[in-house]
Amino acid sequence: MQVFRLKINKNRCTGCNICAVSCPLNFNLLRKQSFLSEKNAVILIKNGTAVPIYNENREINCDGCGVCIKMCPQVAIRIEIMEGV
Amino acid sequence: MSFPKISRTLDQEEEHVKVQFLTESLELILNRIKCVGCGTCARVCPKEAISRGPVGASRRFPATEDMIPEVYDPRKCVFCGTCVVMCPFGALTLKKNGEIINLADIPIVAQKVVPKLEFETKKLKNDRIVKQYAKATVSIIDEECANGCGSCAEVCPSGTLEIAKRPEHGWEMSKNVEVADADACVACGACDNACPTGALQLHITELNTSGEFSELFWPPLIKRLKAVRWSKTEGA
Numbered sequence: 001m002q003v004f005r006l007k008i009n010k011n012r013c014t015g016c017n018i019c020a021v022s023c024p025l026n027f028n029l030l031r032k033q034s035f036l037s038e039k040n041a042v043i044l045i046k047n048g049t050a051v052p053i054y055n056e057n058r059e060i061n062c063d064g065c066g067v068c069i070k071m072c073p074q075v076a077i078r079i080e081i082m083e084g085v
Numbered sequence: 086m087s088f089p090k091i092s093r094t095l096d097q098e099e100e101h102v103k104v105q106f107l108t109e110s111l112e113l114i115l116n117r118i119k120c121v122g123c124g125t126c127a128r129v130c131p132k133e134a135i136s137r138g139p140v141g142a143s144r145r146f147p148a149t150e151d152m153i154p155e156v157y158d159p160r161k162c163v164f165c166g167t168c169v170v171m172c173p174f175g176a177l178t179l180k181k182n183g184e185i186i187n188l189a190d191i192p193i194v195a196q197k198v199v200p201k202l203e204f205e206t207k208k209l210k211n212d213r214i215v216k217q218y219a220k221a222t223v224s225i226i227d228e229e230c231a232n233g234c235g236s237c238a239e240v241c242p243s244g245t246l247e248i249a250k251r252p253e254h255g256w257e258m259s260k261n262v263e264v265a266d267a268d269a270c271v272a273c274g275a276c277d278n279a280c281p282t283g284a285l286q287l288h289i290t291e292l293n294t295s296g297e298f299s300e301l302f303w304p305p306l307i308k309r310l311k312a313v314r315w316s317k318t319e320g321a
């Protein structure tokens with residue numbers, strides 16, 4: 001089980017989509033399936049803000065590579081280590 | 086108050102986790118400057134007390150306090166010291182009652198449960214010192230590589246992996262990562278641990294050891310050490 005999660009500061013996020021397209025896992029999904037949905041994407045733009053998606057039951061989840069954090073122009077993304085681990 | 090009391094302090098340089106039992110106290114210290122996030126400690130741990138954290142992010146933002154490459158659970162830990170012995174970068178230290186336990190005095194080494202590691206000391210960039218006891222080969226699958234994410238090149242301590250031309254934006258198609266200097270590889274496994282897509286696979290081929298060891302402890306440990314993140318899923 002993964003012990004870290006992506007967190008997004010919704011007040012800062014402008015929904016520019018940079019995180020969703022820079023994510024290497026999303027990139028691979030886009031290349032293979034040519035679309036992103038809630039079922040497979042790691043981070044997705046929903047209603048104007050980025051939403052990180054975590055699901056324990058699927059194979060692909062955020063890997064903590066930090067590309068989106070580096071790319072985000074608003075510095076709205078961070079990674080949080082789960083409490084009690 | 087009940088025992089054991091667990092206290093954890095985290096700053097930019099070190100992470101201290103202290104477990105106070107009734108009669109003794111034990112402490113595991115992670116030097117975050119020496120640690121590259123190779124995941125060796127997480128792989129070799131017999132109790133699975135160490136799990137993988139955000140490796141790539143922790144190397145990209147080393148100054149951020151709460152991003153640590155290895156997340157440690159003191160409640161599962163039995164303080165055997167396997168991680169301290171196997172860490173190629175000497176980033177972990179074990180303290181008992183406030184005094185550092187020398188590597189030779191750790192019970193598993195003193196009682197010859199693990200064999201002596203025949204290592205070669207190398208100096209890498211950023212004054213990092215590595216004890217290389219294994220050899221490995223790196224292979225890259227171009228179709229899986231998310232061109233230009235650069236996590237592997239970011240974490241690699243020895244300069245084995247490099248991106249030929251760094252793209253300005255992550256989503257731009259760029260040249261894939263390439264093996265710049267295969268001989269420089271120190272077989273730590275950091276690149277494999279950081280790769281998000283499974284495009285980079287590390288295979289540990291050789292392990293240099295000598296002396297006696299316990300049949301019950303060491304062979305499963307080698308198996309776990311060699312089961313690097315992505316090569317494990319391939320073999321299974």
